[in-house]
Amino acid sequence: MRPVARHHHLKLARLNGRPEVFYSIQGEGKSLGWPSIFVRTSLCNLHCVWCDTDYTWNWKGTRFPHRNDARPGYQKFDKKDWIAECRVDEVAAMVTDFPCHNVILTGGEPMIQQPALTDLMAVLREKSDRYRFEVETNGTLLPSEAFDAAIDQYNVSPKLENSGNGRKLRERPAAYRFFASSPKANFKFVVADPADLEEVLGLIDRFGIAPEKVWLMPEGSTRQTLARRRKWLVDICKDYGFRYTDRLHVQIWGSKKGV
Numbered sequence: 001m002r003p004v005a006r007h008h009h010l011k012l013a014r015l016n017g018r019p020e021v022f023y024s025i026q027g028e029g030k031s032l033g034w035p036s037i038f039v040r041t042s043l044c045n046l047h048c049v050w051c052d053t054d055y056t057w058n059w060k061g062t063r064f065p066h067r068n069d070a071r072p073g074y075q076k077f078d079k080k081d082w083i084a085e086c087r088v089d090e091v092a093a094m095v096t097d098f099p100c101h102n103v104i105l106t107g108g109e110p111m112i113q114q115p116a117l118t119d120l121m122a123v124l125r126e127k128s129d130r131y132r133f134e135v136e137t138n139g140t141l142l143p144s145e146a147f148d149a150a151i152d153q154y155n156v157s158p159k160l161e162n163s164g165n166g167r168k169l170r171e172r173p174a175a176y177r178f179f180a181s182s183p184k185a186n187f188k189f190v191v192a193d194p195a196d197l198e199e200v201l202g203l204i205d206r207f208g209i210a211p212e213k214v215w216l217m218p219e220g221s222t223r224q225t226l227a228r229r230r231k232w233l234v235d236i237c238k239d240y241g242f243r244y245t246d247r248l249h250v251q252i253w254g255s256k257k258g259v
């Protein structure tokens with residue numbers, strides 16, 4: 001077993017001047033409604049045009065398009081202002097401050113930083129064996145053996161064409177196959193238009209994803225958009241035996257971050 005490196009550094013998202021570690025409620029997918037501590041890592045290997053955590057990757061000097069580009073005053077982010085480098089033991093201390101043991105590693109794409117996150121999970125489990133860990137991932141990266149052993153639940157959200165990422169970048173067969181066969185994984189597809197369904201069905205078929213592992217979620221970061229898309233998406237779920245998930249945090253807080 002590799003030794004735990006407490007002084008390993010994690011690149012966390014920095015929001016309102018602080019590393020983004022907060023206590024809230026899981027707003028999407030399989031664990032919807034579960035009070036949870038969120039540890040938001042910075043950096044992502046994809047660049048979704050509708051990403052609502054674009055402050056983790058849409059850096060000044062890059063050319064990735066984002067749908068907010070048309071919004072007056074929208075600017076790309078200055079890396080030095082939006083990344084907080086924290087030691088593993090510092091992040092563990094932030095987590096143990098909250099009265100909760102369900103921890104959600106989110107991003108950005110947290111699996112870019114597997115070694116430091118594996119250490120974080122080990123340090124927290126030393127403090128209490130009640131800790132339970134979920135990771136929100138875009139499903140493009142394979143877990144290491146140590147990361148896989150530590151994680152309890154993979155919430156895999158493969159990106160579709162509507163994300164604006166090229167297919168080679170977003171669709172990684174070896175990783176998708178791993179998650180399709182992992183008993184710890186569930187899949188959440190973000191659907192913006194009924195036409196996206198064909199693509200979802202193609203992925204499910206190609207990678208052997210069982211329907212009971214599939215959640216469909218409307219794309220949208222406002223209550224109005226979710227309301228518009230909810231009805232036809234529920235009908236699709238009924239037709240195919242998939243589960244529907246809303247975005248509870250958008251319903252409660254709108255597009256406010258870090259709540």
Ligand code: SF4
Nearest residue numbers: 044046048051108138
């Ligand atoms: S994969 Fe997730 S964090 Fe990365 S750009 Fe897409 S939505 Fe944003």
